[in-house]
Amino acid sequence: MGGELQRTYRGRAELEREREERPFPTALPVERAIVVASMDADEDERDDRLSEFSELLRTAGAEVVDTVVQRRDAPHPRTFLGKGRFEELIDLVKRVKPNLVAVEGELTASQQRILEDRLNKRVVARTGLILDIFALHAHTAEGKLQVELAQLEYNYARQEGLWQHLERLGGGVGTRGPGETQLESDRRMLRSRMSALRRRLRELERSRSVMREKRLASPVPRVALTGYTNAGKSSLMRALTDADVSVNDALFETLDPTTRTFTTDNGRFILSDTVGFIRDLPHELVEAFRSTLDEARDADLILHVADAGQPDSRREARARAVESVLDEIGAQDVPRLLVLNKIDRVSDEDREALRHRLPDAVQVSATTGEGLPGLRAALDAFATSLLTPIDVVVPYTQGALVSSIFDVGRDITQEAGEDGTHIRALVPPSHAARIRTALLEGA
Numbered sequence: 001m002g003g004e005l006q007r008t009y010r011g012r013a014e015l016e017r018e019r020e021e022r023p024f025p026t027a028l029p030v031e032r033a034i035v036v037a038s039m040d041a042d043e044d045e046r047d048d049r050l051s052e053f054s055e056l057l058r059t060a061g062a063e064v065v066d067t068v069v070q071r072r073d074a075p076h077p078r079t080f081l082g083k084g085r086f087e088e089l090i091d092l093v094k095r096v097k098p099n100l101v102a103v104e105g106e107l108t109a110s111q112q113r114i115l116e117d118r119l120n121k122r123v124v125a126r127t128g129l130i131l132d133i134f135a136l137h138a139h140t141a142e143g144k145l146q147v148e149l150a151q152l153e154y155n156y157a158r159q160e161g162l163w164q165h166l167e168r169l170g171g172g173v174g175t176r177g178p179g180e181t182q183l184e185s186d187r188r189m190l191r192s193r194m195s196a197l198r199r200r201l202r203e204l205e206r207s208r209s210v211m212r213e214k215r216l217a218s219p220v221p222r223v224a225l226t227g228y229t230n231a232g233k234s235s236l237m238r239a240l241t242d243a244d245v246s247v248n249d250a251l252f253e254t255l256d257p258t259t260r261t262f263t264t265d266n267g268r269f270i271l272s273d274t275v276g277f278i279r280d281l282p283h284e285l286v287e288a289f290r291s292t293l294d295e296a297r298d299a300d301l302i303l304h305v306a307d308a309g310q311p312d313s314r315r316e317a318r319a320r321a322v323e324s325v326l327d328e329i330g331a332q333d334v335p336r337l338l339v340l341n342k343i344d345r346v347s348d349e350d351r352e353a354l355r356h357r358l359p360d361a362v363q364v365s366a367t368t369g370e371g372l373p374g375l376r377a378a379l380d381a382f383a384t385s386l387l388t389p390i391d392v393v394v395p396y397t398q399g400a401l402v403s404s405i406f407d408v409g410r411d412i413t414q415e416a417g418e419d420g421t422h423i424r425a426l427v428p429p430s431h432a433a434r435i436r437t438a439l440l441e442g443a
Contacts, residue, residue, distance in 0.1 A: 033062040033101070034093065035067045035103075038069075038075040038105065040072060052279070062099070066096050070082060080115065101122070109158040112125065131147065152197070220268050221301065225305060226326065227322060229277060234273055239366040241261070297329050297334065302331065339361065340361050340362065344365040362375045387429075390432050394420050398420075411424075412425040
């Protein structure tokens with residue numbers, strides 16, 4: 001168990017310059033944060049994790065004024081940092097006077113209580129920070145309920161360690177129970193609230209399921225946008241569908257599912273945007289947003305959107321994080337198409353290298369529109385692969401059947417014959433079955 005301390009202080013002038021160049025995505029007052037991390041990682045992975053965590057803080061409305069990183073095999077079981085480094089952190093907090101201390105990692109309830117007591121500052125761990133961002137960005141009734149449920153489940157498991165005073169027996173007017181501790185009383189209320197939230201979410205899910213079943217019954221192909229948070233999914237959705245969706249430069253900007261239809265030269269598609277993924281996405285958040293993520297599980301095709309401008313190692317690590325969540329929700333068998341977004345930020349040389357390494361990927365820029373025709377062509381090719389060929393003779397008495405084939409079919413040829421119209425076409429499998437049934441019943 002060795003230790004190595006890294007500290008980077010950012011001056012006020014640098015912070016003010018960043019505020020002007022990149023306004024914070026929240027209108028709340030900007031808070032000053034010290035980042036604390038304990039990890040055994042190489043330099044590239046460490047920098048990536050700290051950069052991502054700083055972006056999470058920025059999204060929540062905090063700027064990083066100092067960073068303390070200790071290299072350890074595992075965090076200290078009581079104080080997260082080793083004894084000497086922890087004392088240095090106490091001195092640093094006294095000098096810098098931040099609003100909060102943010103821990104890149106997870107804290108046990110006792111670790112958080114010790115840190116807050118010794119530092120005399122608010123301490124936020126990674127999951128708590130993500131929950132805070134989710135609370136900021138949830139706008140629909142279902143999204144708000146999902147976030148509240150995730151917050152309660154997270155806090156319920158930590159309640160005993162965080163609030164030792166709740167173990168005392170209730171006392172005073174209105175608190176005298178049959179030997180019930182205040183902690184037990186609060187837990188009972190939390191369980192009651194969580195049960196109520198789950199019932200309400202089940203009701204909303206039933207309503208959503210009705211709409212989902214209609215989409216599943218539709219012959220229109222369903223496409224889901226997935227990807228690491230801030231890869232540009234919402235920007236791509238806006239570029240393809242002209243949907244009025246938020247495209248701010250912030251992590252987890254989209255939480256509530258957005259579904260729109262759009263057309264290409266050869267057909268129509270249903271496109272759904274989903275919540276962005278992140279490394280080590282807490283399990284309770286995956287569960288809370290399972291109804292949103294079901295859009296990916298039920299899709300005919302998943303567009304996996306990745307940032308083309310990132311180093312290969314970082315992009316591959318983030319792709320693995322996305323695939324892990326997709327496997328967790330049962331979407332491992334849904335076909336994928338990799339979309340490398342933000343290609344306008346990549347040099348010609350790097351573009352060619354990407355084509356060589358990832359020949360099946362589609363390179364696009366949702367901002368400039370570059371590559372979008374190629375993406376639409378790829379979607380058309382996929383939609384065509386889903387179709388079933390038919391070669392039928394439709395009696396003249398069943399003219400409505402001919403019209404229905406033209407409504408949903410592609411590559412249609414027709415020829416008048418003695419017994420009816422001879423039609424060759426590509427149609428959705430469900431429609432092909434209905435056509436054959438209609439012809440047998442009309443025979």
